[in-house]
Amino acid sequence: MAAMAGISLGLLFVRNVSEYSELVFSLMTNRIATVALVCWLWAGAFTGILAHSGLVEALVWIGWKMSLYGGSFVLAAFISSALFAVSVGTAFGTVVGFTTVIYPAGILLGANPAALMGAILSGAAFGDNLAPVSDTTIISAATQETDIRGVVISRLKYSLTTAIIAGVLFFFFGGGKSVIDPAEAGKLLAEHANPEALPMLIPAVITIVVALCGYHFLAALNLGILSALVIGPLTGILPLEKVFYLTSGGSVAGCAVSGIRAMLPISILILLIITANGLMEAGGFFDRLLSWLDRVAAGSPRRAETAIVLFISLACLCLPGNTSAMITVGPLANKIRKRHGIHPYRSANLLDTIACSFPYMLPYAAVIIVARAIQSELATKYDFTVVSSWGETAPFVFYGIVLFPLMIISVITGFGRKKG
Numbered sequence: 001m002a003a004m005a006g007i008s009l010g011l012l013f014v015r016n017v018s019e020y021s022e023l024v025f026s027l028m029t030n031r032i033a034t035v036a037l038v039c040w041l042w043a044g045a046f047t048g049i050l051a052h053s054g055l056v057e058a059l060v061w062i063g064w065k066m067s068l069y070g071g072s073f074v075l076a077a078f079i080s081s082a083l084f085a086v087s088v089g090t091a092f093g094t095v096v097g098f099t100t101v102i103y104p105a106g107i108l109l110g111a112n113p114a115a116l117m118g119a120i121l122s123g124a125a126f127g128d129n130l131a132p133v134s135d136t137t138i139i140s141a142a143t144q145e146t147d148i149r150g151v152v153i154s155r156l157k158y159s160l161t162t163a164i165i166a167g168v169l170f171f172f173f174g175g176g177k178s179v180i181d182p183a184e185a186g187k188l189l190a191e192h193a194n195p196e197a198l199p200m201l202i203p204a205v206i207t208i209v210v211a212l213c214g215y216h217f218l219a220a221l222n223l224g225i226l227s228a229l230v231i232g233p234l235t236g237i238l239p240l241e242k243v244f245y246l247t248s249g250g251s252v253a254g255c256a257v258s259g260i261r262a263m264l265p266i267s268i269l270i271l272l273i274i275t276a277n278g279l280m281e282a283g284g285f286f287d288r289l290l291s292w293l294d295r296v297a298a299g300s301p302r303r304a305e306t307a308i309v310l311f312i313s314l315a316c317l318c319l320p321g322n323t324s325a326m327i328t329v330g331p332l333a334n335k336i337r338k339r340h341g342i343h344p345y346r347s348a349n350l351l352d353t354i355a356c357s358f359p360y361m362l363p364y365a366a367v368i369i370v371a372r373a374i375q376s377e378l379a380t381k382y383d384f385t386v387v388s389s390w391g392e393t394a395p396f397v398f399y400g401i402v403l404f405p406l407m408i409i410s411v412i413t414g415f416g417r418k419k420g
Helices: 003-012 017-027 031-053 055-065 070-088 091-108 113-130 135-143 148-173 182-193 195-212 217-235 257-262 264-282 286-295 301-318 324-337 346-355 365-382 390-396 398-413
Strands: none
Touching: 003 017, 031 055, 031 091, 031 135, 031 195, 031 217, 031 257, 031 264, 031 324, 055 091, 055 113, 055 217, 070 091, 070 113, 070 195, 091 113, 091 257, 091 286, 091 398, 113 135, 113 148, 113 365, 113 398, 135 217, 135 324, 135 346, 148 324, 148 346, 182 390, 195 217, 195 286, 257 286, 257 365, 264 286, 264 324, 264 365, 264 398, 301 324, 301 346, 301 398, 324 365, 346 398
């Protein structure tokens, strides 16, 4: 509604209303918007398939069989949620799946509830930051006019360093109370932990490998979906009729359809944001802003990078999703990096790492809201479940806590900076 209102109010400030109105239609065909829409539709279908197959439960089973407790369980939760998020490229789906299954079990096994939730959020942020099929990875590369494979490889030094530090912190600070009831914990895990879906890791691996080999993300996602549609029915894990079917009323349903539908609201928002961006550029706003930046950051790549960090940070504070923020700031960041000879990998990494750091600790972030809603629902089912407040959870989102200052240090010292 805010985006629509902004576009509509623009009519009050233009000389030619017809020209402005036609520009709105043409801007919605922007390639960046199309890339985002295609990414979300195919990734939504892939996420729905893998999540419905029981892959989350299979990853939980691995942790259960390793007899992990306290901080060790929290570390395992971070690693497994990170692996799932890297596989499917969606933070939201990761938080939903892992909070539902891992959160109550972890509390019984001696994990600090707030640290456990922080581990799940951190794993989701890691996957969002690094996955070659993640919307943030794709948009960061697209807005900076560069390739996904190179962006991911150049980002490893930041993401893996942060993940290692976060993992150590989860191990040492993840423990809480002693195990409440080992028998009850075992019963709960037995209900949810199931190794049957482990073969569904194969489509996830195929998708990641194909994307990292330099093939288009659409080809990678399609190969992942196709392999899942083959492996699922062959192994009996996921029959085709659960993926896509027609109901008795004639409507379309299935896990792939549900995954796609979940992406529709953000897709519409992105079309509107792209349009608003185009209108600002056509009206000369970006030119004036760049002229000011040239006076402030002239001749200094460090100042130019600082400007990019400030803009993406402000956008993440103001917009409801990190991808929305990146699409808003991306075109401006691309202009800045070209003027100051900054490599596109570098500007893409600045956009993505900042967008996947502190935004995962904001009280109004979608992942925080959905996590708390799931906790509240679990509390009605299990009397031992603790509903962690935002204030309790935020200090344990170690991935975001470590990544943001790491990138600030990188900008100040020039670590990882390359000329374009």
